[in-house]
Amino acid sequence: MGSAILNGILMGSIYGLTAVGLTLIFGVLKVINFAQGAFLMSGLFATYWFVKFTGTNPYLALVVVVPFTYFMGYYIQKFLIKPVFESEKDVREPIGVIIVTTGIWYMLDNLALMLFGAQYRTINVPSVSKAISIFGLYAPLSKIIGFFISITVSGLLFWFLKYSKMGKAIRATSQDREAASLMGINQYKIYNVTFGIGTAICGIAGAVLLPFYYVYPTVGMHLDIMDFVIVVLGGLGSIPGALVGGLIIGLIESVGSQFIAYSWTIEVIYIIFLIILFVKPSGLFGVKGEF
Amino acid sequence: MCKLNWFKFSFSLMLFFFVTLFSGAFVNSANAQKKEVVIGNILPLSGPSASAGVEGKKMREFIVKQFNANGGFECKGELNGAKIKMIYLDTKSNPTVGVTDVQQLINGDNVDLITGAWNSGVTYPASQVAEMHKVPFVVPVSVMDRITGRGFKYLFRIAAKDSWWTRDQFRFIDYLAKKTNKKIKTLGLVYINNDFGKSFDDSWLKLAKQHGYKVILNESYAETATDLTPVVLKIKSAKPQILLVVSDAADAILLQNTMANYDVRPWAVISSGGGQADPAFIKNTGKNADYLFDMSEWAPDMNKPGLKELNKKFKKAYGIDVNGETMDAYVGMHTIIAVLKKTCSTNPDKFRKEMLRSKLSTGPFTVMSYPYVKFDKDGQNVDAGLILVQVRKVGNKYERVTVWPEEDARAGFKVVFPQPNHY
Numbered sequence: 001m002g003s004a005i006l007n008g009i010l011m012g013s014i015y016g017l018t019a020v021g022l023t024l025i026f027g028v029l030k031v032i033n034f035a036q037g038a039f040l041m042s043g044l045f046a047t048y049w050f051v052k053f054t055g056t057n058p059y060l061a062l063v064v065v066v067p068f069t070y071f072m073g074y075y076i077q078k079f080l081i082k083p084v085f086e087s088e089k090d091v092r093e094p095i096g097v098i099i100v101t102t103g104i105w106y107m108l109d110n111l112a113l114m115l116f117g118a119q120y121r122t123i124n125v126p127s128v129s130k131a132i133s134i135f136g137l138y139a140p141l142s143k144i145i146g147f148f149i150s151i152t153v154s155g156l157l158f159w160f161l162k163y164s165k166m167g168k169a170i171r172a173t174s175q176d177r178e179a180a181s182l183m184g185i186n187q188y189k190i191y192n193v194t195f196g197i198g199t200a201i202c203g204i205a206g207a208v209l210l211p212f213y214y215v216y217p218t219v220g221m222h223l224d225i226m227d228f229v230i231v232v233l234g235g236l237g238s239i240p241g242a243l244v245g246g247l248i249i250g251l252i253e254s255v256g257s258q259f260i261a262y263s264w265t266i267e268v269i270y271i272i273f274l275i276i277l278f279v280k281p282s283g284l285f286g287v288k289g290e291f
Numbered sequence: 292m293c294k295l296n297w298f299k300f301s302f303s304l305m306l307f308f309f310v311t312l313f314s315g316a317f318v319n320s321a322n323a324q325k326k327e328v329v330i331g332n333i334l335p336l337s338g339p340s341a342s343a344g345v346e347g348k349k350m351r352e353f354i355v356k357q358f359n360a361n362g363g364f365e366c367k368g369e370l371n372g373a374k375i376k377m378i379y380l381d382t383k384s385n386p387t388v389g390v391t392d393v394q395q396l397i398n399g400d401n402v403d404l405i406t407g408a409w410n411s412g413v414t415y416p417a418s419q420v421a422e423m424h425k426v427p428f429v430v431p432v433s434v435m436d437r438i439t440g441r442g443f444k445y446l447f448r449i450a451a452k453d454s455w456w457t458r459d460q461f462r463f464i465d466y467l468a469k470k471t472n473k474k475i476k477t478l479g480l481v482y483i484n485n486d487f488g489k490s491f492d493d494s495w496l497k498l499a500k501q502h503g504y505k506v507i508l509n510e511s512y513a514e515t516a517t518d519l520t521p522v523v524l525k526i527k528s529a530k531p532q533i534l535l536v537v538s539d540a541a542d543a544i545l546l547q548n549t550m551a552n553y554d555v556r557p558w559a560v561i562s563s564g565g566g567q568a569d570p571a572f573i574k575n576t577g578k579n580a581d582y583l584f585d586m587s588e589w590a591p592d593m594n595k596p597g598l599k600e601l602n603k604k605f606k607k608a609y610g611i612d613v614n615g616e617t618m619d620a621y622v623g624m625h626t627i628i629a630v631l632k633k634t635c636s637t638n639p640d641k642f643r644k645e646m647l648r649s650k651l652s653t654g655p656f657t658v659m660s661y662p663y664v665k666f667d668k669d670g671q672n673v674d675a676g677l678i679l680v681q682v683r684k685v686g687n688k689y690e691r692v693t694v695w696p697e698e699d700a701r702a703g704f705k706v707v708f709p710q711p712n713h714y
Contacts, residue, residue: 007520015517120541122548122575131553140552212552213517214544214575222515257521263484263511265521 002137004254010143012250016243017150018205018223019230020157021198027237028174028194031081031094034101036227037220038108039199043069043206044215045112051123051210058123058211059145065203073199076104077192085191105220112217122214129211142211149208153201154243161239170194174237229273235286244284248272325369327376328637330627331396333389333407333417336381343409347431347620348379349609351406354624368635375628378402382413389413393420402426403637406623411435418446425639427646431623432616436490439671445639447646447666449623451675456586457494459677460561461502463584463695464533467559467708479508479531479557481522481546483565488537491563495535507531516542523549530714532558540566544575551579558709559584561679568615573682573689580682580689582710589618589660590680590693592701598658618659625655626664646670660699681706 022036033039046068050061081100088094128142161167172180173190181187206215213219230249234241249269256265276284332351335344355375363374378400380392389408396402397420405421406429408414414433421428422443430438430448434456439448451459468475480495482488488511499506508529512522519542526534534557538546543566550556561584566572568585591602591612601621602613613621629651634641652663661676678699680691693699694706 004521004524007518007524011518011520120544120569120571120575122544124577129548129552138553212548214541216541222517225515226517253518254521254524258525261511262516262522262525263513266513266515 001255001258003139004258005251006134006137006139007143008251008254009247010139010147010250011254012247013150013243014143014146014205014208014246015223015226015230015250016234016246017146017153017201017208019227019234019242019246020154020239021201021205022227023231023234023237023239023242024157024201025195025198026231028170029085029097029191031097031101032228033198034098034224035076035104035108036202037222037224038105039069039073039202039220040205040209040223041112041215041217041220042072042108042199043203044210044213044219045116045206046203047207047210048121048123048215051125058125058207059149061207062204065207066200069203069206070196070200073202074192074196076199077195078188080104081195082188082191085188109217109220116217118216120214120216123210125211140212146208149204150243153204154239157197157201158239166193229269232283233273233276235283238283238285241283241285324371325373325637327374328364328370328404328631329376329378329400329402331393331400331402331405331407332377332379333382333392333396333405333413334379335384335409335413336379337383340384340410343432343616344381346611346614346616347409349611350605350613350617350620351377351624353605353608354621354628358628364632364635366632366635370631370635370637382408382410382417384410384413386410386413386416389417390420393417397421397424397426404429404627404642406431406627409433411438414438418443422446427639427642429623429627431619439669443670444643445670447626447670447672449626449664449672449675450619451588451677452671453490454494455675456563456677457491457498460495460535460563460586461498463561463586463679464504465502466695467533467706470706471708473558473709475532475558476505477507477531477533478504479510479526479529479534480506481508481510481512481526481534482537483539483542484511484513485539487539487565491535491537504533512542514539514542516545519546519549520553522546523553523555526550526557527553527555530557532709534560536560536562536567538562538566540569540571543567543569543572547572547576547580547583551576554714556710556713558713562586564588564615573691577689578684581684582707583682584679584694585682585691587615587678587680587691588675589615590678590691592691593658593660593678593693593699594702595658595660595699597655601658622656622659622664626651629654683707 018040022033025031025033043065046065047058047061050064051058081097084096084100085094088096129140131138131140161171169185170190173185173187177187230242230245234245252269253265256268334347335341355377359374363372364370382389382392393405396405404427408417409432411433414430415438418428422445425445427445432450434450434453436452436454464475478499480492482492508525508531510522510525512519564586568587573580605613630642630645630649634645646666650663650665656664660678661674665673667673678693679695681694682689683692692701692704694704
């Protein structure tokens with residue numbers, strides 16, 4: 001039982017991390033990024049190939065994977081999403097952009113299929129994948145490391161948005177992009193950076209997941225659906241909300257399944273999801289535009 | 292004026308149909324000697340099951356090419372000297388497409404016979420269309436029970452049906468207990484929550500009762516599950532002696548690796564030829580899958596005469612080893628050829644009669660896992676048998692090694708049970 005709770009907390013925080021990028025991009029761009037799963041897949045593949053070619057530790061891959069996914073997101077926003085944005089600039093929640101992100105999702109998934117084939121791939125890191133005992137509770141080191149990385153990344157992001165100059169500009173844009181523009185903030189630059197940060201977090205999530213997960217071109221799909229639930233549960237646009245949403249799902253999945261069949265836990269997740277939507281439609285931490 | 296035009300139009304249309312019909316009949320009766328037997332193949336050549344479909348197509352081509360090069364049919368009757376012409380249509384694993392394919396093959400291409408469709412869900416409705424038109428339908432693979440037993444006269448299935456898979460899994464458990472003198476009492480059942488998994492689980496529960504085993508864990512997980520630790524923790528606390536598993540590809544890898552990471556080692560894990568049979572499984576689990584048993588219809592290392600030679604020729608032609616999929620296609624094609632040779636006709640009633648009468652065990656049929664191909668009145672291959680392979684270290688690689696039935700086992704290998712370091 002103790003191990004199940006521990007696993008729930010560890011997995012929950014990692015689920016939360018996979019959803020942070022999605023919530024950030026929504027909070028600022030007001031766009032539901034359907035390519036989220038594809039970015040996660042890119043992060044997983046980037047980590048996979050780094051480990052495969054260098055033979056080093058997957059966490060070292062962060063040095064390469066984070067800049068790679070950051071610039072991928074930055075330029076995708078700059079060259080593919082921005083033009084659509086500009087043509088829809090008078091709309092608060094641009095639908096055209098959502099369609100574009102769906103296109104990017106398909107493009108990236110199929111690109112991966114063409115380049116790497118449909119087979120499943122894993123990396124074998126015995127040093128972190130074996131379960132270790134902490135006060136009699138068992139958990140693999142890879143998930144414990146994943147937990148700390150998730151908390152650290154979310155904390156750093158929170159601090160960055162709250163106190164750094166760029167962070168303040170991002171928050172200003174998310175609250176009112178016209179007013180922010182009037183204050184001399186380059187709205188599209190902020191969008192590029194936000195998108196870059198969002199995808200970079202997907203890259204980090206990829207490096208965290210790979211030691212105990214697998215990768216194939218449509219792997220993002222499973223995580224994608226869960227991420228949407230997490231983000232809506234926690235409140236669209238809220239970073240602590242994403243973490244808490246992740247924890248709730250992780251705990252229901254892991255602890256709930258000790259009492260009922262594992263496949264039933266999904267039912268429970270969606271029931272709780274619906275209840276929260278009825279009681280608090282903006283999600284647990286959902287205050288629009290607030291981080 | 293307008294009415295007259297319509298009359299003229301329908302009259303000429305009728306005339307056209309009559310002429311076509313009679314000329315067709317004339318050509319048919321004039322051409323008593325057939326130049327070719329046309330076989331329609333419906334296979335998943337794209338979409339999620341494409342790899343299986345493409346491999347099956349290669350084996351069919353391999354056999355037909357050789358057969359035609361050797362001069363085709365040599366028999367007394369209308370097929371003497373005839374060759375085989377293959378037509379392939381893609382089902383995309385989609386039942387609707389499969390049905391349209393069969394209609395196209397029968398009405399457009401006038402095929403004499405149809406074979407396919409790999410996916411049970413496609414074979415089921417597609418074979419119905421063929422039956423309606425009295426076109427023999429030979430099913431090499433689809434395992435769903437309900438495909439046979441519908442009272443069809445022209446449907447024949449080579450593969451073992453899925454209730455036989457669970458039957459043989461329990462025969463194997465009985466064998467393990469008897470062979471090693473160990474008392475097996477408890478079973479754990481873990482399955483993916485879809486048609487495939489659920490049908491196995493239903494059948495396991497019944498069989499466990501019949502064979503006197505106690506099921507102490509019966510757990511399903513969703514196809515979309517991202518973390519199987521909760522399931523593994525449940526296995527860890529229930530500690531069943533034998534764990535029976537049904538998985539698809541990705542979850543098979545996840546389950547096996549998570550079990551190894553949490554040191555969950557039952558006496559034996561027996562899987563059901565799903566994801567564990569995918570070549571990606573051993574590649575991604577390696578040592579973690581050591582001593583796992585998997586059910587299979589066939590394995591390349593079986594101790595069978597002619598197998599090595601067949602594999603060598605096939606690999607030379609197509610660059611891949613013979614595997615379960617290609618073997619099913621192999622047996623299917625050879626059955627069709629052997630029976631047509633005997634009837635020397637494409638008449639569907641003669642074909643059925645000969646299919647039910649034949650017992651094919653020599654020549655190309657020595658490489659199968661069971662001794663002969665023989666159909667019952669439902670068109671089911673009665674003794675289509677199954678084997679068990681165990682993942683074992685051979686040299687410095689992990690391989691699927693045939694261990695049961697004993698007479699088919701790879702030379703030098705025996706069942707290892709219970710696995711070392713079990714709980």
